[in-house]
Amino acid sequence: MKRRRNRRQDTRLLLLFAAGGLFAAALVGLLLSDRAMVTDFSQKNLAPCLRHPFGTDWMGRDMLARTLAGLSLSIRIGALTAAVSAAAALVLGVAAAVLGRWADAVISWCIDLVMGIPHILLVLLISLAFGRGFAGVVAGVALSHWPSLARVIRGEVLQLQQAPYVCSAGRLGVSRLRIARTHLFPHLLPQFLIGLILQFPHAILHEASITFLGFGLPPEQPAIGVILSESMRYLTTGKWWLAVFPGFALVLMVLLFALVGERLRQLLDPASLHE
Template identity: 75%
Template sequence: MKAWNSRKKALLLFCTAAVLLCAVAVAGIFLEGRAMQTDFSQKNLAPSLQYPFGTDWMGRDMLARTLTGLSLSIRIGVLTAAVSAVIALAIGIAAALLGPKVDAALSWCMDLVMGIPHILLVMLISLAFGRGFVGVVAGVALSHWPSLSRVIRGEVLQLRQAAYVRAAEKLGVPRRRVVRRHILPHLLPQFLTGLILQFPHAILHEASVTFLGFGLSPEQPAIGVILSESMRYLTTGKWWLALFPGLALVLVVLLFAGMGERLRRLLDPASAHQ
């Protein structure tokens, strides 16, 4: 009964986090127009009931801008994490199944990518793709696959030693069919958990490179842009310009991390007996 209650609690927390993140993403889309509206008669207002996050130097509602920026970050995080996870799945399976030479080459590529600091690699790829939305998506997606690839590679190597997989290979079942029927279903828990755990990394790196000026354009109400612009006004006492967007970004990252941990517990059979 205790284990069942623990799994129910994990499921409840997972669903709650998912609903909150979806609500933020949808709210940001609807508030995008308001986030761009300027009213110089209301500029530099401290947080109040009318403006819970205050206003900036152009009179723009910081709550609307923060939600819009978080929505953009969530959508970029979902897209880049999905692309990165698919790349990791393909490379991990290929490294484990296509022979020692392919394994050695792909493992070398994993080590090479992991040996370069993520921020630097994302910046370089973003510059190569012309910065902006395409550059950020390419930079984040092409730099976050090695760790998940290693996990999938190790899991496939273990699955190849399973009796049913070895029996299928000896019976002459095509390798593609073995992968589809006997390997991919067992990789699903690791893949889904790794996919969700990619989200916080993707969101943070997107905000970081945008903050440094190598990501999204300044015209977009992205969190990185908001934080970068607010740095010029902190010394004048406009603390709310950076505090609330920064805390909101941290909260979104923690929600994604919590979702990944709860999903891991739900999909791990061993956790049912804890």
Template identity: 75%
Template sequence: MDRLLNQRQRALLLSAFAALVLLAVTVAGLLLADAAVVTDFSRKNLAPCLAYPFGTDWMGRDMLARTLTGLSLSIRIGVLTAAVSAVVALAVGTAAATLGRRVDAVLSWCIDLVMGIPHILLVMLISLAFGKGFVGVVAGVSLSHWTSLARLLRGEVLQLRGAPYVLTAEKLGRTKLQVARDHLLPHLLPQFLTGLILLFPHAILHESSVTFLGFGLSSEQPAIGVILSESMSYLTTGKWWLAFFPGLALVATVALFALLGDRLRRILDPATIHQ
């Protein structure tokens, strides 16, 4: 079977598999949102069994439903924040490389400034500034994860600006905006898409981290960070499943996004077109 499929085809199949699994988790979480908040003290603190594969918590809530709902929420926040960060990175990277040295110096200074602050600390500060909750988490993650991709896209644009067709377009009177739109952005699409996918795992982990520390989503929402934070009080009593399964599911989700980004990079890489 491996001989019948080249590297790009295998990468495409793995990407499709990862995307389908993530989509299934997202949809399942939405469907189980009501079940995740149902309490039943007659079944509290049950260890994993056939009826409740992830066990139940101290309020009798189904941990499988809560885990899937929390993952679904994290994935949706990750998609939103990664998309905002990628668009900001594209705008800043393109502007820095096309609008002159002064603009480039200012934007490069902003990139260095943001990159000089630890991500988790910056996310917490921005989240607090926006009042925490959903808006705070989205703002914090979105405004702190664009710098690496912006620097990469800036470098790509600087290389493309020396291409003969770009120089010809400028001599023919095309404006900088027209050159960027018609000649630069199409060549940046592979790097942009790959960077967008690779932003997802960082966004999900930082959203869960700040929520775990109490600077993110409210405790009423069945987010993974909330679940892990609440479970810390019960680990010493032997309720290991309250943290083990949600933590394992979070790691698996991040790994799937990383796999999806790596395979997408291979698919879009022109060097692998004949492999």
């Protein structure tokens, strides 16, 4: 009798496939970053063909190379900003729950303050304060994406503190730092990993958004936001491929990141162990 496939096995395969596709896109785009800048005016404004599957732009640059280079740049920015944001959320969320009432009040006030400002406006303001460019984009996205995850981690820590083994450790004189390291962080790891992965699509979309608006990466870099912004001037002349392929690639990458986060959540959920 043929054994029925386990849902967790299917989830692992899909997770590996999505993660492998994203890693391949980042690596190939990094290798094509120089080619994405090469101009050839004898090949400008070509529609998609075998030699140029995504066509060429008004300077004869290959749109496939530019799209892959832009995706690679977005993935690297997303990885850096998501890591910084998730680490800040972990530290602040744990600190709010274990350092006492005053720390909780101050950190909760900061969370409410950041979440009370329109997100794209906050990213723009921080990016401008840090001088725009790569550093401004990284700072703007990283410093604006931590509150939601910090609030989740704070709630999880407050719940864990009521567990009998944590209360017993406190009564036995175990230090707060050791309790956090031994009892809290292992239980927070699934939420932290899921939050880290789910930060990626938000970071990528906000990086592309502020770059599209002209407040992010400089125009000489082959970023998706730059490509989409420049293509707006040529859509009315029928050059649809300048925006359709980069835009579709951006949406596909964001959906893959969201899929990785959702599948990872299912994989780490204890309730799915016997599915």
